[in-house]
Each structure stands twice: as structure tokens, then as C-alpha cells.
Amino acid sequence: FNYPPNTNSGMIKKGPGKTFQQIRQQIRLSRAAQLLLREIPAQQAAELCGYTNMSNFYAQFTRKYGSTPGQYARRTSRERMQA
Numbered sequence: 017f018n019y020p021p022n023t024n025s026g027m028i029k030k031g032p033g034k035t036f037q038q039i040r041q042q043i044r045l046s047r048a049a050q051l052l053l054r055e056i057p058a059q060q061a062a063e064l065c066g067y068t069n070m071s072n073f074y075a076q077f078t079r080k081y082g083s084t085p086g087q088y089a090r091r092t093s094r095e096r097m098q099a
Contacts, residue, residue: 058085
């Protein structure tokens, strides 16, 4: 956008009300959840979504979805089979 990064982040926050980092994190975690449902291992899903620190990935994922990536995949898989 030819603006300094802080200006871009401020402009983004005015629109959807979230910072660039929050939007990026939301997109990454959503994509990781999709990959887990396709039976891709958590470490590989994290790497494909740009995470280099697995502890950080697990913490963020657990905060957003209320369970670890493995628990999320198993729970969601069971729910799909019951539906």
C-alpha cells in the first residue's frame, strides 16, 4: 500500500476492528483446523499454516477451539459420523 506497516495495521483495524496479526492468526488457525479434519498430522498442519513454534501453535489453537489439535480432530470427526 506504500504506507508504513503501522499505518497499514491501523487502517485494517478501522475496517473489521481487528489488527493485522489477529486477522492473520484467525486465518491460519481456521486453515489448520480444516487440515486436521483431512487427517493431516498437527505438526504438518501447523507448518503448512506458517507456524514454526509448535508450543505457540498448540496454545493459540487450544485458546480458539477449546481443545488441542488432536482432540479437535477426533471430536469433530465423531460429530460428523453421528450426523
